[in-house]
Amino acid sequence: MGLKINNLSGGYAGNNVLKNITFDVPDGKIVALIGLNGAGKSTTVNHVIGELQPQMGSICLNGTNIVSEPTMFKSQIAYIPEQPILYDELTLGEHLHLMLAAHDIDNETSWTRVASLLTLFRLENKLNWLPIHFSKGMRQKVMLVSAFMLNAPLLIVDEPFLGLDTLAQRDVIQLIQEQARLGNSILITTHLLASAASFVDQFVVLYEGKVRFVGSPSELAEENQLSVNNLDELFDLMQRELANEG
């Protein structure tokens, strides 16, 4: 089933940003939400993580509605925000244990996976460190470990490559693909279309708070008379269109 967003309208008090958004992130699929600055990507994500209330429409994850069963809905999500959020007073080890407990995951059985993620991101010797000792990239990697260790039915990654070196970017793509192989749904937001085209199943293009296109990378390229390798030019096309509407 996965994530189903149906006719969602919403946004902030006094600012209706999203208009009748409909798209799915099926089980085992990777979907990238794309669009110009201000198109509504973060607002959509904020609705899916339950930070904003829908004005109209519905958001369901594997049959659970976000409005009627918010706790059940949220327990199925792992979210990697664009800006790392860490508790200043908790060590890395304490942070991970807290996240596992919050998702009702047994420490004993899951720690082998946590340990391999810590090794992958070279954090295995830093379990006693406090966030203040981490660099920006390391903080981002802590968020990655915290999310990937959960194996959640829905993984949301806001700008997965921000602040990561190329090795870590490659690792993140592999981890996202592994989550998809496990049957989990993955929703990412990105500005790097050509890079995303190599591993996403579908793009959802947002334009001024509306869904303009849903389809595969090659369908998106074809629709805009571009090649998949120069999909980033789509932003120039949309920017020009916006300026003409001016």
Ligand SMILES: Nc1ncnc2c1ncn2[C@@H]1O[C@H](COP(=O)(O)OP(=O)(O)OP(=O)(O)O)[C@@H](O)[C@H]1O
């Ligand atoms: N807290 C807020 N209160 C009111 N309006 C907001 C708030 N946050 C964002 N907006 C507005 O919502 C619209 C969509 O913003 P959103 O952050 O969803 O865009 P985005 O596609 O994520 O852009 P970016 O690529 O810059 O991250 C914009 O017009 C923005 O000004």
